Amino acid sequence: MAAQFSEENIQELKFRLEDAAIKCSERCLYQSAKWAAEMLDSIVPIANYDTDPDSPMDIPEAPRIPENPYLRTQDPVEAALEAQESHKYLLAKSYFDTREYDRCAAIFLPPAIPPVPLPTASPNATKSRQSLTPQKGKSKNSNAKDPGGPRNPYPRISQKSLFLALYAKYLAGEKRKDEETEMVLGPADGGTTVNRELPDLARGLEGWFVQQEEKGLDERSSGWLEYLYGVILLKGRNEDEAKKWLIRSVHLNPFHWGAWQELNDLLGSTEDLKQVEAHLPENIMTLIFHVYCSQELYQATDDTYQGLSELDSIFPTSSFLKTQRALLFYHSKDFESASEIFTEILILSPHRLDSLDHYSNILYVMGNRPQLAFIAQIATATDKFRPETCCVVGNYYSLKSEHEKAVMYFRRALTLDRNFLSAWILMGHEYVEMKNTHAAIESYRRAVDLNRKDCRAWYGLGQAYEVLDMSFYALFYYQRAAALRPYDPKMWQAVGTCYAEMDRVEQSIKALKRALVAGAYYADDTSQTGSGLGRKILDPETLHQIASLYERIGEEEEAATYMELTLQQESGQVPVEEEEVSSDNEDDQDGNDTQRSSRRARKSASFNQHEEEEVTWHGTGVTATTSKARLWLARWSLRNGDLERADQLAGELCQDGVEVEEAKALMRDVRARREDDE
Template structure:
């Protein structure tokens, strides 16, 4: 994509300005804010002839020409909007004061109140109606639409699309408000989805009829994209994802600068394959490029192509806090915490009251153990708005870092009370319950997290941890496989899969999974890849000695001592960082290096990181038997260099095993040398001295 000219930047200005105004008129305030922020971050025009100090007489200035980038409006729609202008102002004023039912009633006949106003027989009819709604209707808001015949006629009066959208959107939010009022406390006895939005079935039938009627009249090309977007949102609530995807694609074609539609479309993508398929169906403009970068970040694809697209966008929007956040999150997913924290720090300095994605910044500071900075960010967020979910998560992270887990849970619950769909809070609360050894509640928290976002590998990994604590290895394996399918280049995922296979006695599959962990851990980003863990631009580094030792032990269980000895030698070589014998490792794992995470051992049903890498997580894992590995941080594989690991408990165990192996095979010189090194290391000293005495005795007998 070439750098846009002044005309291209001018067109973007007009389109984003129009989008910000239209979204605000329809009370889509988050999308309006996004468009306005992107508009403000556009690079200035190269040739701006406006001179603010020029003494030009404004009365003599010519009338500016019509905007060539704004589409010609439908005359019929314009006439309807003009007729409804006063009523629209009234309806919008009701909406802004959160009187959603009154807003909808301005344009649509008022519906029956949610509580029946029955004068006769309050005991009979009201009871039956309430008991019937607790069953089927509560279970599915689309039950009525499934039973009745599909709506084929437009049930709404003749209104402009602008007024109809506001009225129907108000009805949708009225149902959401009543659903939230009926929902109990977070993770309470009835907090399991029993409360539903009762407006959804009527909205689905009505919008289906309205859209079908326009199709029959051949007016599809005159759609504005707003009602199509609303219909897709309603379908998504009813789990009709394929049909929702169709209407969202139509919506972004008709109204490409409405960011909310792109976000909903992103939520439907479960893998990079889904992203590749949908890119072919999208309009080819700057919004598709923004969408690609956003989806790649959500799918943890920190590839060269992603960074190239991000760089192109940042030439157009050099001051965009949104794009800077996407860059920081890409680095965060690649475990480049230092650089990611610098970007977030720059955003916070420039916009100290911006709370968007501040919970991710607190996760980074948590991992880096920067408690003073985290305390400062918590103070800034609290001073700005203490009742934002992001603020609650920042404060919760701060208390978690202080090991005050009960207070942390309280703040994560507060975040979820404010927004039940706030993903970070569900996952972080699950982590806290794991720390508090409340495994069953942790499982429920993680389950709610994956309900909100099936692409959250942290929640899948957390579920695997929780079930492993309960010694339910089969369930743990399933969830670890889900996490590994989303993060195929994260060694921690494959180590977890391999550990589960070993517990289940499936040794060969465990070895293959651990070899994948070795390959993933031996890849580090090249300097030109901006921290991306892309297999296309990587450099070799030392292998993880703990994983090598586990593989060697598994080969010993299979009775293959030669292969076990080869991996023990590799483990020992990591002390000095000496170049490893590629043939002994890479050839044995070549089948796993280039294979897809979804073939062979990954068996998942089509859906594709703990929300932050927990500092205390390894100490909680029963599968990590070795103390040296349990003490490692999550980013240890990233921070190691070719200087080697030095002497560790794991390498000393490998040295002892090799000394005993050499002794068994009659190589007394090698056994004596390794035992002497063990005595110098100060680890496994008693076993080493016993081995040296045995070697000396055998030499004397031979002499």
């Protein structure tokens, strides 16, 4: 796509982003306006500006900046209405900016609730009015004129003014909802409190769209009201309709980033993304949306990186795109690369707090306490009342094992923004550390309600239920996490452990073999081969667990094979091809799994014997797990009459310093067996 962008395309892109930033700001969609302005700034050539402040500027010779053709309203009827309402609009926007949402809406819309409650004729009248409360607005007018369908309850005003008024009513309802829930995870914070403005807003907008369609005016729509209707439907759990209206909104107004973000919230898998992409417009915003959704769905694929590189050629200094690349590295567990990118962003824009909570998560995993303390100080100095700042400070206290203080800061973040996903998840982690399992479960549930794509919340729920010895529930949540991140070995290890606790050994073995494939990595060996390629290292813990499960069901040959593989991870000398390991993940319908494993063990032994002196491979070294495998193999060899192998393994155990007494006892048994044979 980058190759198709000429200078004319770049100029048009600037015009469209400038138009989006201004119009989003006029409609008080400040986050979308900020995004468009930042993307615009990342493509403006520096050569257009005079960088020397002392040089004289000759105004007549200054380059003429072309006029933006998108800034003016295209529809003459809408332009006339906006001109008539300009003074009222300024007043309404000033009320909005001072957070007087009801007052803002009242400028253009008549109040829906009378200021003084009407007197009732009888006690039954009160009961009937309360039961009709969710359907206010429909009972008064629709019965008289249009009993069969929705009608437009709004006066004839411009779409710009109508959007501002309805958006103010929506935010007023959200504000009242937060006030009713009071403290985070308090008695009233059960997730049952709703925005009471939603039914009236949905009904009114539906009537407005029906009237526009009947009059043939739907083509004049600019996409803003479609976006608001989609948000309202999404809040009301009507996801299919919300998806339809948001797609319509991005067709009409493709450079409004807020609509793309809401559409992303409706996608739960890569299949959903493919279905939606078939209905999206073909422009650069669809490519940005694809990269953003792929990152949210943990798809760190070549296709995602290629799209990101194409966008980098158009927006070379975009902090948003740099953040997406850093998060892709983070999901791939390349914490060093992710940390370097976030450090670069912090150097270029030290007061930027967006996504700083993700950076603190990376530093937390790396155990980089000094750097985490540094960014906590920067964030606090910039704005201590931002949810991102509270999460950074909470992570710092969590790394210091001060979990009560960490919970306090995560609660503060949620007090500032109830929909801040990271705070719910991190607070759940802290409650797990504090052994408050029920509070952890509630925190993770709230995170899942906000974003079903975040595997951390599903995995946390699995951990919490596993602590409560409820393996069936834990298995369900672990499976959801594994479905979101199928290449994360930790997810499949958790699934396998749950199966083992439920005595479903064969399914446990299959899950652990998937973890084995997902967790395999290549150790670099540039010193010997010069090619940067290495041999595959397998997780010894998972191998030992699989071997123990095979022993549990009486298949000692398979157990011995995996014990051998566990032992061979010490030196990394495992000539196992990816296809062979992957084949263990399939159902063993032909009964040849044992033969494959035995053949693999023989190949490993042959490799160790002939190539040990030629190549030095990287391995795990002696660990407690490999020593357990060595002890098991020594006993197994003794039982099967392989006295030489048993004596060799027992001698190695004595050198390792692990299970020394057991090793000495084995050596005595070997000597006694040899004497009996002689």
